[in-house]
Amino acid sequence: MPRPHTLKIVEVFASLQGEGERQGEPTIFVRLAGCNLRCRFCDTKRAWTGGHPASIEALAAEALRLRDRTGAGWVCLTGGEPLGQDVSPLARKLRTEGFRVQIETNARIGRPVPADWWTVSPKPPGYGIQPVFKRKASEVKLVVSKELTYAAVRRVRAAFPASTPLRLQLESNSRASLARALDLLERAAKDGLPNTRLGIQLHKILRLP
Numbered sequence: 001m002p003r004p005h006t007l008k009i010v011e012v013f014a015s016l017q018g019e020g021e022r023q024g025e026p027t028i029f030v031r032l033a034g035c036n037l038r039c040r041f042c043d044t045k046r047a048w049t050g051g052h053p054a055s056i057e058a059l060a061a062e063a064l065r066l067r068d069r070t071g072a073g074w075v076c077l078t079g080g081e082p083l084g085q086d087v088s089p090l091a092r093k094l095r096t097e098g099f100r101v102q103i104e105t106n107a108r109i110g111r112p113v114p115a116d117w118w119t120v121s122p123k124p125p126g127y128g129i130q131p132v133f134k135r136k137a138s139e140v141k142l143v144v145s146k147e148l149t150y151a152a153v154r155r156v157r158a159a160f161p162a163s164t165p166l167r168l169q170l171e172s173n174s175r176a177s178l179a180r181a182l183d184l185l186e187r188a189a190k191d192g193l194p195n196t197r198l199g200i201q202l203h204k205i206l207r208l209p
């Protein structure tokens, strides 16, 4: 008998989407274990290793339970790096159940997955992405860490269509990150970089999970 498809999971929980264009929307988060990168500023280092195996059926059942409780119609597959595992069967199952699926990815792994919203977050040092994400991205997010230079902002902005919003995302809402973000934003505005904005982490301000 074939073994059921399982994924390594850190946690499943309901909250509000705290970042990006979907900020404030009730969302169920499925945090997958493992990441192909090791960013200094990572705020989910606990997802780099470990996790527990969960079947697609069990994950869908948990999402349905949380939807019954909260009304959340979106599921965000995040990590770690969700594309490090084959999440397509889970995304398909969730969409069959009427969810919309968001994927938050560092975009270094070009795995095709059926999804409704792609949050593409290139990471240092190179801020490189697989080319397929240039047209897939619904939004682009750059964490304003000390590694983020204005040259990198310009390069990433130029890699995507002008209609794709780019957010300079504060690192843990810190004052130093805010000062850096405002400086980058001013330079971007003066240079006429399109669709470039400041991003905050709403869930951290509101102390939500």
Ligand code: SF4
Pocket (backbone or CB within 6 Å): 035, 036, 037, 038, 039, 041, 042, 043, 044, 045, 079, 080, 081, 106, 123
């Ligand atoms: S890509 Fe994301 S999850 Fe992975 S190390 Fe960097 S910040 Fe953390």
